[in-house]
Amino acid sequence: MKKQNELRLGKLPRLVKDYIKHLEQVRSDFVANVSHELRTPLTVIQGYLETLINNKHPDKKTLNKIFTQMYQHSIRMADIIEDLLLLSHLESEDHPSDEKKGIVIADILKTIKLDAKNLSGEKKHRISLRANAYVLMNGSENELRSLFSNLIVNAIKYTPDQGHIHIEWGSDPHGRGIFRVSDTGIGIAKEHLPRVTERFYRVDKARSRERGGTGLGLAIVKHVLLRHAGQLEIESVPDKGSTFTCIFPADRIIHKQ
Numbered sequence: 001m002k003k004q005n006e007l008r009l010g011k012l013p014r015l016v017k018d019y020i021k022h023l024e025q026v027r028s029d030f031v032a033n034v035s036h037e038l039r040t041p042l043t044v045i046q047g048y049l050e051t052l053i054n055n056k057h058p059d060k061k062t063l064n065k066i067f068t069q070m071y072q073h074s075i076r077m078a079d080i081i082e083d084l085l086l087l088s089h090l091e092s093e094d095h096p097s098d099e100k101k102g103i104v105i106a107d108i109l110k111t112i113k114l115d116a117k118n119l120s121g122e123k124k125h126r127i128s129l130r131a132n133a134y135v136l137m138n139g140s141e142n143e144l145r146s147l148f149s150n151l152i153v154n155a156i157k158y159t160p161d162q163g164h165i166h167i168e169w170g171s172d173p174h175g176r177g178i179f180r181v182s183d184t185g186i187g188i189a190k191e192h193l194p195r196v197t198e199r200f201y202r203v204d205k206a207r208s209r210e211r212g213g214t215g216l217g218l219a220i221v222k223h224v225l226l227r228h229a230g231q232l233e234i235e236s237v238p239d240k241g242s243t244f245t246c247i248f249p250a251d252r253i254i255h256k257q
């Protein structure tokens, strides 16, 4: 099989050959990553099931702990699969966006802010929102909601208790749509910035997992932006905080009178 592939590639120009090899490497790394990410919670669930099989009469407290852990790890697997399905949908050209005209972004952000407050809970972050209700946008409402929500959830997850998260929506002097989330969180060191939107790339694997991250959030953000001809800018200072800015082209923005 490999020989045949090599034979066919042999006739192609060097640049194309290198590109195909690179794509093949990306694909194979991706399959390895997905398998690893799903195997981790599955191994934990299997471990607990073995305990249950071997311990015929566990007490109520032990049972409770085991079921809670198994449930949490099954949720983790479901989250990974859900994000993978969304990503594959976003990457596929056969699935055009469900485009809608004049989406009131300010309304979407109000709801997400409420969810964010719930997620923050005991951590008591200060969450502020300044959204211009007169700036509307054409695009896919579901995809945009997912983009906003991923960035806001990250800001909460990577900001210590009582930190400040500020969300902004409006337009710039060129008429472009600007969505921005700033936090006073742990920040990202410069060397990691070019890679954070890669699938499964995390600065700190343990921290991401502990906070229920799938490592796919920023990859989803990147693809939603691609489908809306938008751009992502990240500014971050370790231990000070991060600002994620999404810029949408002016031809998607409607200025309501």
Ligand SMILES: Nc1ncnc2c1ncn2[C@@H]1O[C@H](COP(=O)(O)OP(=O)(O)O)[C@@H](O)[C@H]1O
Binding pocket: 150, 154, 155, 158, 159, 183, 185, 186, 187, 188, 196, 197, 201, 202, 203, 204, 208, 209, 212, 213, 214, 215, 216, 217, 218, 219, 242
């Ligand atoms: N607001 C933020 N502050 C600090 N680090 C962040 C922030 N957002 C993302 N990151 C870093 O980028 C990584 C990738 O983010 P993401 O794709 O959303 O995955 P995760 O599921 O880990 O949140 C995170 O694991 C984290 O290391």
Ligand SMILES: [Mg+2]
Binding pocket: 150, 153, 154, 213, 214, 215, 216, 217, 218
């Ligand atoms: Mg995330």
